[in-house]
Structure formats: C-alpha cells, structure tokens
Amino acid sequence: xxxxxxxxxxxxxxxxxxxxxxxxxxxxxxxxxxxxxxxxxxxxxxxxxxxxxxxxxxxxxxxxxxxxxxxxxxxxxxxxxxxxxxxxxxxxxxxxxxxxxxxxxxxxxxxxxxxxxxxxxxxxxxxxxxxxxxxxxxxxxxxxxxxxxxxxxxxxxxxxxxxxxxxxxxxxxxxxxxxxxxxxxxxxxxxxxxxxxxxxxxxxxxxxxxxxxxxxxxxxxxxxxxxxxxxxxxxxxxxxxxxxxxxxxxxxxxxxxxxxxxxxxxxxxxxxxxxxxxxxxxxxxxxxxxxxxxxxxxxxxxxxxxxxxxxxxxxxxxxxxxxxxxxxxxxxxxxxxxxxxxxxxxxxxxxxxxxxxxxxxxxxxxxxxxxxxxxxxxxxxxxxxxxxxxxxxxxxxxxxxxxxxxxxxxxxxxxxxxxxxxxxxxxxxxxxxxxxxx
Amino acid sequence: xxxxxxxxxxxxxxxxxxxxxxxxxxxxxxxxxxxxxxxxxxxxxxxxxxxxxxxxxxxxxxxxxxxxxxxxxxxxxxxxxxxxxxxxxxxxxxxxxxxxxxxxxxxxxxxxxxxxxxxxxxxxxxxxxxxxxxxxxxxxxxxxxxxxxxxxxxxxxxxxxxxxxxxxxxxxxxxxxxxxxxxxxxxxxxxxxxxxxxxxxxxxxxxxxxxxxxxxxxxxxxxxxxxxxxxxxxxxxxxxxxxxxxxxxxxxx
Numbered sequence: 283x284x285x286x287x288x289x290x291x292x293x294x295x296x297x298x299x300x301x302x303x304x305x306x307x308x309x310x311x312x313x314x315x316x317x318x319x320x321x322x323x324x325x326x327x328x329x330x331x332x333x334x335x336x337x338x339x340x341x342x343x344x345x346x347x348x349x350x351x352x353x354x355x356x357x358x359x360x361x362x363x364x365x366x367x368x369x370x371x372x373x374x375x376x377x378x379x380x381x382x383x384x385x386x387x388x389x390x391x392x393x394x395x396x397x398x399x400x401x402x403x404x405x406x407x408x409x410x411x412x413x414x415x416x417x418x419x420x421x422x423x424x425x426x427x428x429x430x431x432x433x434x435x436x437x438x439x440x441x442x443x444x445x446x447x448x449x450x451x452x453x454x455x456x457x458x459x460x461x462x463x464x465x466x467x468x469x470x471x472x473x474x475x476x477x478x479x480x481x482x483x484x485x486x487x488x489x490x491x492x493x494x495x496x497x498x499x500x501x502x503x504x505x506x507x508x509x510x511x512x513x514x515x516x517x518x519x520x521x522x523x524x525x526x527x528x529x530x531x532x533x534x535x536x537x538x539x540x541x542x543x544x545x546x547x548x549x550x551x552x553x554x555x556x557x558x559x560x561x562x563x564x565x566x567x568x569x570x571x572x573x574x575x576x577x578x579x580x581x582x583x584x585x586x587x588x589x590x591x592x593x594x595x596x597x598x599x600x601x602x603x604x605x606x607x608x609x610x611x612x613x614x615x616x617x618x619x620x621x622x623x624x625x626x627x628x629x630x631x632x633x634x635x636x637x638x639x640x641x642x643x644x645x646x647x648x649x650x651x652x653x654x655x656x657x658x659x660x661x662x663x664x665x666x667x668x669x670x671x672x673x674x675x676x677x678x679x680x681x682x683x684x685x686x687x688x689x690x691x692x693x694x695x696x697x698x699x700x701x702x703x704x705x706x707x708x709x710x711x712x713x714x715x716x717x718x719x720x
Numbered sequence: 721x722x723x724x725x726x727x728x729x730x731x732x733x734x735x736x737x738x739x740x741x742x743x744x745x746x747x748x749x750x751x752x753x754x755x756x757x758x759x760x761x762x763x764x765x766x767x768x769x770x771x772x773x774x775x776x777x778x779x780x781x782x783x784x785x786x787x788x789x790x791x792x793x794x795x796x797x798x799x800x801x802x803x804x805x806x807x808x809x810x811x812x813x814x815x816x817x818x819x820x821x822x823x824x825x826x827x828x829x830x831x832x833x834x835x836x837x838x839x840x841x842x843x844x845x846x847x848x849x850x851x852x853x854x855x856x857x858x859x860x861x862x863x864x865x866x867x868x869x870x871x872x873x874x875x876x877x878x879x880x881x882x883x884x885x886x887x888x889x890x891x892x893x894x895x896x897x898x899x900x901x902x903x904x905x906x907x908x909x910x911x912x913x914x915x916x917x918x919x920x921x922x923x924x925x926x927x928x929x930x931x932x933x934x935x936x937x938x939x940x941x942x943x944x945x946x947x948x949x950x951x952x953x954x955x956x957x958x959x960x961x962x963x964x965x966x967x968x969x970x971x972x973x
Binding site for chain 2: 675676677678679680684
C-alpha cells in the first residue's frame with residue numbers, strides 16, 4: 283500500500299515512547315504531536331510524478347534504520363561546546379547535542395527586562411506555551427516535504443525560540459548549535475523567531491556532526507517579521523556525509539519589514555531544503571541566499587517559493603552551487619505574484635559551477651504572475667571554470683589548486699559578503715577551504 | 721655571461737599550423753626591446769608560448785631565463801622563475817579582488833610556511849596604485865570585472881610592479897588605450913626600467929614607442945624577425961608601412 287511505503291512500525295513504537303517521556307508539557311502540545319504523527323503515518327512518501335520531487339532521488343528516504351526515542355547525550359560535551367563558537371559576539375547561545383541542551387548562554391538581563399525571550403524550545407513549551415501555540419509550525423509547508431514536516435512536529439523536543447518585542451534592536455547574533463553524535467540517531471533542530479514591530483535581530487544556526495555516524499536530521503526554521511522589523515538568519519549546515527538531511531525554512535514578512543535568509547550548505551549525503559518567502563506586507567523586502575559546495579555523491583535538492591501577496595514588495599533570491607566529483611544539485615524555484623501585489627520586484631537567480639565532468643546541476647526556474655505592473659526575472663546558468671581564467675592566474679605564479687580555490691571563493695563571494703560577523707565569515711571560509719581541499 | 725631572456729630557434733605550432741618559425745632573440749637584462757609587425761604574424765603567439773599557454777606547442781628550440789631553460793616548466797613555475805606576461809586581453813575573474821589576487825601571487829613566491837606581511841603589502845600596493853592613478857577603492861573590486869580598457873591595462877602594469885619579474889613581455893599593452901591612459905601606462909613601465917628588468921614590448925603601432933623608448937626594435941613577419949635596428953626603425957616602419965617589410969621578407973626568402 284503506497285501510504286505505508288517507507289513507514290516502519292518501529293517508528294510508531296518510538297513515538298509512543300517519545301510521548302511517554304514527555305512530562306510536564308501542556309495538553310495542546312500532546313495533541314499537536316499526536317495529530318502530527320498521524321498525519322506523518324497517513325501521508326504517502328513522495329511519488330515519482332510529484333512535481334516537487336522532480337529529478338530528486340527518492341530511494342534513500344526510508345527512515346526505518348533511524349532511532350527516534352534514544353535518550354543519549356554525547357560524552358564529550360565540553361569539546362562540542364568548545365567547537366560551538368562561530369561568531370565574534372553573541373546575544374545568547376544554546377548548544378544542543380542530540381536534541382538536548384548541553385550549554386545555555388542566556389540573553390543578558392537588560393534584554394530580558396525589555397521582554398526579549400531567548401529560550402530553548404524544551405523550556406518554552408512550558409513557560410511560553412501560549413506564544414508557541416500561536417506561532418509553532420503555523421507557516422504552511424507547501425514545497426513537497428509535508429510528510430517530513432509532520433515527523434519533525436511529532437518528535438521535536440528542542441530548538442530555540444527568540445521573541446523580540448516592539449522597537450527592540452539587538453545587534454549581536456543569537457546562536458544555536460545543533461550537534462548530532464549518535465549512530466543512527468535523529469535530530470530535529472527548530473528555530474522560531476518572532477519580531478514585533480520595528481524590532482531587529484539576527485540569528486545564526488549551525489547544524490554539525492561529531493563523528494561519521496549515519497543520522498536523520500530534519501530541521502524547521504520559521505521567521506515572523508512584524509511591521510518595520512529587520513531579521514537576519516544564517517544557517518551553516520556542515521553535517522557529515524552519512525546524514526540524510528531535511529531543512530524546511532519559511533518566513534512571513536510584514537509591512538515594511540526586511541528579512542534575510544542565508545544558507546551555507548556543505549554537508550549531508552542527501553540534503554533537501556525548502557525555503558518559502560511569504561511577502562505579505564506592502565513595502566517588505568526579502569532576500570533568500572544560499573551557497574552549497576558538494577562533492578563525492580552528495581545530492582543537494584533545493585526548492586524555493588517567493589510569494590508576493592502585497593503591493594510594493596521586493597524579493598531577491600540567489601542560490602549558488604559548486605559541484606565536485608559525482609555530486610548533484612537540483613534547484614527548483616517559483617516566483618508567485620498575486621493579483622493585488624502590484625509594483626513588485628522579484629528576482630530569482632540560480633548559478634551552478636561544475637568542478638568535474640561527472641557532476642550534475644538541474645535547474646527549474648519558474649514564474650506565476652497575476653499582477654500586471656511588476657518587474658520579475660529568473661535566470662539559471664551552469665558553467666565550468668574557464669581554462670583562460672586558470673591560465674591568467676597561473677601566469678601570475680599562482681599554483682593551480684590555489685587558483686581554483688580563489689575562483690571558487692570568487693564564485694561564492696556574492697553570498698559570503700553578506701555575512702556581517704567577521705568571525706563567522708572566517709569560520710565559513712575555513713569550512714569551505716577544508717571541504718574543497720578534501 | 722650577461723643575464724638575459726634568450727629565445728633560441730623557437731618553433732611553435734597551434735594545432736597543425738606552424739606560427740613561430742625558428743625564432744631567435746636575446747633581450748639582455750636592463751634593456752627594452754620592441755617587436756613590431758602586422759597582425760597575424762605571430763607576436764602574441766610568441767608571448768603566450770613563452771608564458772606556457774597549453775594551446776601553443778613548442779615543437780623545438782628553447783627559451784632561457786639567465787641561462788636556465790623554462791620551456792619544461794609549468795605556467796606558474798615560469799612566472800615564479802621571473803617571467804611576466806602583461807595580457808593583451810586580461811581575464812575578468814568575478815569575486816576575486818585585486819588585493820587578494822596579487823596577494824596570492826606574492827604568497828606563491830614566499831618560502832613554505834612563511835606568511836606575507838599584510839600591512840607592508842597594502843602599503844606597497846597603495847603606493848603603486850597611486851603611481852598608476854588607480855583609485856584605492858579598486859583593491860576590493862573583482863579583478864578586471866567591468867574595467868575599462870585603460871583600467872585593465874593599468875591593472876596589468878600594477879601586477880608587473882608588484883611581482884618584480886626579471887623579464888616582462890607586454891603584449892599590445894597600447895591596444896584600446898586613449899592617449900591619457902597610454903601616458904599613464906608608459907610612465908608606469910618606464911618607472912620600472914632599470915638594471916633589474918628586461919622587457920619585450922609587443923606592439924602594432926609606433927605610437928607606444930614614443931613613450932616607452934626601446935633600446936632595440938625588431939620587425940616580425942610570418943613568424944620570424946626580418947629586420948632589427950634601433951628606435952629609428954620604428955619611425956621608418958611607420959612611414960614606409962608594412963608592405964615594405966613584406967618585400968624585405970620575400971627578398972630574403
């Protein structure tokens with residue numbers, strides 16, 4: 283039966299254990315999880331003819347081998363904490379290992395006194411239950427991974443909640459480090475950011491592996507940007523290549539808000555990401571940027587949607603992939619402009635750099651425009667490093683591997699230049715260098 | 721033996737076509753030589769073959785820097801051995817800034833494990849940019865991307881100044897330059913003239929040689945030098961035209 287394909291009864295058993303392990307959670311949370319699990323169990327796996335899964339490998343999506351109810355924490359917590367320092371400053375930071383908080387840097391008192399909430403999800407469920415009830419998983423999942431969003435909801439126990447009240451601006455980033463450490467484990471990173479009117483904040487999330495174990499990672503990030511607010515979110519995904527990874531991103535941009543979502547993608551064997559920019563308030567601007575460096579047999583599958591449902595809005599999407607060896611990328615992006623969304627500027631660009639002749643880049647750009655006074659464009663290019671560029675650099679005495687590295691950095695520069703925190707920028711470049719040299 | 725860039729009986733093919741034919745020329749260090757000649761005669765081919773472009777095959781002959789053969793070296797090794805080619809058409813490399821590009825080239829010349837002194841590097845870079853009237857803001861701009869013809873050529877001379885080669889080949893550095901840019905570029909080259917640099921200036925027009933006055937002028941036709949002389953040869957060529965050279969070449973054959 284198709285609905286059961288990829289479903290393993292052990293997951294139902296694990297879910298029961300998971301529910302039994304929840305102690306002091308609100309009733310609505312239990313119901314929410316139970317409903318989510320039922321939806322997960324009843325929903326079919328992605329099918330061959332699903333438009334949202336075009337070109338994607340669906341053969342390794344089975345979750346049967348992963349454990350969902352294991353209660354372990356890595357023994358070398360201090361080394362994880364040590365390695366969880368990507369930014370120069372932070373307004374608050376949580377280090378989470380296998381869904382458990384292992385280090386908590388709370389927000390300073392002057393912020394909490396002003397009403398800022400920076401909380402692990404595990405605490406927020408109890409302490410900010412009403413807020414979560416209004417905002418948790420309230421942005422539609424509509425790019426193909428609905429089933430996986432449901433399993434996220436069913437098993438999620440941790441992550442971060444950031445709430446910035448009206449008019450509060452925080453310069454330093456809030457950081458969330460999510461580590462996977464257990465063989466055949468699973469993790470469900472969750473980032474929920476709510477910015478009230480004219481608030482300003484930035485969030486840095488890292489998803490990382492300790493060791494080479496096979497893991498299922500299924501993360502969700504939802505940003506709510508209130509009137510005139512400014513949110514900047516950067517994800518560094520450097521999970522090991524035995525990881526099956528999902529990341530479901532969405533943002534709602536209110537009137538005159540500015541939202542920026544950046545992804546730096548290096549890891550996972552099979553990585554599926556979905557990003558939906560919902561531009562709902564007039565005057566809002568949304569940037570969606572991503573860079574991926576893939577090698578070996580990695581598959582980087584990215585689906586995006588820019589929905590404009592208010593006039594005078596702008597969105598700008600730039601996804602860049604560099605592919606080594608036998609790696610493969612899929613970019614499928616759609617710009618949707620509703621009839622009311624006049625004077626919209628929406629751009630979508632996907633650029634792929636092939637670093638081997640066995641790498642594969644697929645690009646499916648699209649537009650659906652119902653308004654008549656808009657500026658929209660989409661473009662996709664796939665190219666290789668030009669021999670003449672290399673010759674020019676060699677002729678200056680630069681060795682070939684350095685030349686290729688410089689060209690690769692140059693290719694990613696349009697993305698990397700948006701990383702404000704200098705240390706984070708350096709860390710990212712180091713991760714890229716390490717991966718490129720491997 | 722005087723230090724020199726020595727080209728000995730060089731033969732170069734592109735595909736199955738021979739372009740450079742038994743070409744010989746010695747450029748002593750401290751001298752500037754000019755090669756003039758009509759289009760399609762092999763001037764740029766000579767430059768690229770010496771730099772080691774993979775499409776240009778040296779089938780016989782040799783090229784030596786201060787007595788050491790370079791033709792079996794890789795492109796980057798030739799550069800580090802002291803040969804510099806200023807490109808006729810410099811490449812645009814998106815996202816790679818001038819500062820980082822030249823820095824990588826300088827780093828490649830340092831011994832293993834040694835790091836560039838960054839403040840000193842920037843000081844030197846800015847001084848040399850000022851001299852070439854290149855706006856300091858250009859350091860963070862992608863190399864050659866969106867540059868005008870004059871900006872590209874000034875950037876080539878900046879690299880020449882920053883890399884201190886023993887021998888420089890300037891391939892049609894005057895092409896695409898207006899008179900002001902030509903003066904700036906020429907001043908930049910003249911400032912580098914001296915006992916430590918030998919230069920080969922390739923040009924189609926005599927005009928450049930008003931500003932970079934050569935010690936010797938060689939006229940090239942059909943892959944070889946057909947006439948050599950002092951700077952007055954350039955003027956003679958200008959007045960008589962390349963048909964005169966064609967006649968000389970045909971009489972010699």
